[in-house]
Amino acid sequence: MEAFKKVQKVLRIFGQLKSAGGLIISDSGLKYVKISDNGLIKFSLRLPPNIIEEGKIKDRKIALEAFKQLKNYIEPKPRKKVDVVVSLGNNLVYPQVFFLPHLSDKLLNEAADLNMQMISPIDIKQAYSAYQIIGSFAGNNHQIDLLAAFVQSNVVDDFVNLLKEADFSIAAVEFQSLSLVRALDHLKQLDQGLGYITLVVSAEGLDFAIIKNNSLYFDYFSSWKSILGEDRRIPFEKAEQLIISELERVMNFYSFRFATEGQSALKEQPITNGQSIINGQPMTEGQLSGKASRLFLLTQGLTEEIKEIIKKKFKNLQVEEVVVNNQKFYPGWIEALGAAVRGDMPRSKDSFITFGAVSVLEEYHHNQVLNMAIFWRNVFVAVSLFFFLVFSFSFVFFRNIYANLETVQKAPMSVSEVEEFNHLKQYAKDFNSAVKLIGEIKGKEISFSPFLAQLQKPVEDNDIRIIRIFINPEQKQVLIKGSALSPSEAFKFKSEIENIPEINKIDLPFASFIETGDNRVSFSLTIETK
Template sequence: MSPQPQPQPQPQPDTTTKDSSSKKGAKPQKPHAMSARLQRFTQFAKQLLKSLNPEPLTGGLEISEAALRYAIIKDRKLVTKTVQLAPGVIQNGQIQDKQRFVTALTQLRTHIGEPKLAIYVIALLPPDAVYTQTFSIPNLDEARLHEAAGLNMQMLSPIDPESAYMSWERLGLSESGENQVDFLGAASSKDVVRVYLESLREAGFSVIAAEFPALSASRLITRLSESTSPSYFVIQLTGDGLLLMILRSNRLYFTRFVSFKELGVGEKGQVDAKAFNDLIVRECHQVLNFHSSRWGHALNDVVVVTEQLNERIGEIIRTTFSLPVRDIRIQEFPNLSVLWWPALGAALRGLTPRSRDESLSLTPGTVQAGYWQDRFLIFLALWRKILIFSFAFILIIFIGVDVFLRVTERRIDAASFNIPSSELVDVTALQDEARVFNALVTKASFAYDAIPNWSPFFDRLLQIAGSAISFDRLTVSPQGVQIAARTLSQVSAIAFKNTLEKEPNFSNVVLPLANINVNTDNSVQFEITFDITSLQFQ
């Protein structure tokens, strides 16, 4: 479904609005400098969250008509697994026999291992199932830029927008110098993609993103090859056909796929030489003309990537177009077959954190949304295991403590039965003495509590007497209180009597006149009696 080179319509949205932050005189605010301690804490928190919810490894899975190829990079080592597909399972980019396709995926999953865990992949849809196109739009603000990109894709796609998954990624500023941005867009039928996604899910694969082989192969070439050319034409012979690509500034700007049917493959798998030569010339001529018309200059760097036909294709291009032809190698994996390049390119994308993955994806929703949903489910599953383990650990501790206490109790009971009889007699005597002693202590405590507290009474009596009254004798008996005292005058003695009568805890206060005697020094001696009604003085 890759298109022929064609002019690209560009809608002209309004570009008169300006960002208020570009006004003259506006001074950028310096970000608040984070303290070293806070930075260390933030780094520790990130590492803790990463350890509690590790990011799953993601591989690349290429789906072609001939085979399923899975590649993943673990600890800087490449791991590959493949399963051949029976003829007719996939034709023209669509699944014709879903049951046999799921069976092949299940077989591949068995080869990969980890049967209880989901296998995360960047899926490569067959090139026949994907329509691709590059386009340019004016450089707008981020929100309007993506809105304009979506409108362009709807105009360019031959598939009804309601029936297609569409996606695009930014390539960079256009070389036209007109302040435009180049985009690479892709579209695929929802009905076709859904069958692939459902089959992968049934076989235990979790699709992080879906793209096409040319995008993955270009990623591998630009990242891991030794090529330094700013622009080149790549011709790659894959397991299903011929893949043509134009790479500029390490980004894929054009791709076209030609199946083996168009290459003139016979019934026995043989290629008709004349038809093959004619097709190479025709396709290369179209691509070179497209490049000249688009960028205004000829393309002078041609790369041929095949297993066995490098020399033949190179000779056709050198003879027909008088262009230099070279091959290319992957530095880290020099012996890797070119048939694995698309799967390895997808595996490279799998190494990119999903939160920073901005490549296109022909799946429902964005890559970031699918990623966070998947991470949330992983996080729940992890903490479910942690909680189960914690509860099991606490239960084991409780059981262990209970067993220990029961054993200890039995040992104490057994030890008590083994005490000699003489020691038991001593223990019994000590227990009797302890009971007697405790009973005496209890009686003493009761007796102490029964003793009246006379301190408040004496304090109150001295307070009433003051400095005017001096006590010679004070007698307390069941019949009451009798006081013999002296003072300076009869008035003071009578005043003392009156004060005692006002005290609520005293009653029957009596001061007989016969008991008042005047001494030779004019001092007065007297005797007074009264009853105590309560010792609770305030």
């Protein structure tokens, strides 16, 4: 196993194997995680309001700017793409479990496609659908469980096209509950055969999931907006009522769904020493009764308060946070880790749900051809570079030998002549350095008055209020702090002043946007002059 990992590492260095990171897209921001030999690589970007709403892109221009900015954080090289497994919001996806008898791969695909056409909750012609095998019902060897998922194709296409435009390469597209279950399995939080409930409390709403046999069986999302409307304030009493009522519905569904499994197991499975057996393991009390006994709680805050709410109503339910090696996992980051786990596995072994016009397997074969070409290109470059260095060192070595032989043949200078020559040489060197330094200082002088005058019209046209201008002549930088009616107006101002000849580069980070309370947003813009 250790040798296999070393081979994988060598192949990755040469571009033969590529690992993808996990990218979570939500209304409030973007989160990226990649698994490396030195641990987890993390990047995040907070989004201003009204860029992505209810999981869908509302402002395409600024969303593209956000994706480009995140890509530059991850990989600053302009032409180098970033491979990602994209995980979309659960509110966009309709998951559903169905059952089929054991069939050959070809017949299974045909039967699954036919079933998905019949059970799809949305128009199948305007949707992407996919499935994955998740286990056997109650240990039944004649029947398998499959998880299907459906999503509007135009929503996926919007994200995929923008991400590709921002130099991301899409390895797969899934949804966040699927990523969450994979992360919990990767962190060794799940036991095979046991059932779990997860509750994710985020800025978007509440998401409940049921996990069985280390797979997702059910997902239910309830948004704050659907309950509270446009009011951003969430009263704690209202949140408490919502958590209890929604969790009660999920618990009832769990009991109904898996109580049937327990009864079926009692009828069909052998009993050894007074215990029912599934897949060679004794059934637990939870499996026999059909009741969930453990719940994973993922929330950014109010953890203890939410725990108390749940324990007060569901006394037999064990509520746990996800903590591994004293590290607590939060919403968004744990789903990004789950997507990164998928991105780290070989594409040929990826049999999970993915949305898109091209399947993961076809994408894998395409990437393999490209990676093979890159691999042999790198081998050719490395070999050519090796021989170039060998010949270069040989040339330098023999040239030095020849120069030394010529020096020996010449008559040596006297001690006084050598001292005078060295003194004059140092004097000339110091003089040339002083002349060069004076030229550099003179070249750094910049007249900023005409440059600032060119900013006046874009400022007036876009209703920009300048708060402060700081000029750093040595680094040729100008820092402008101001405010605009919206991020869109700020980016429009940035686009207009990019045409000023004296400007080399402009940086307007999303993190600098802050709502000021007077229906405006403040921002910080850095200009690098030529």
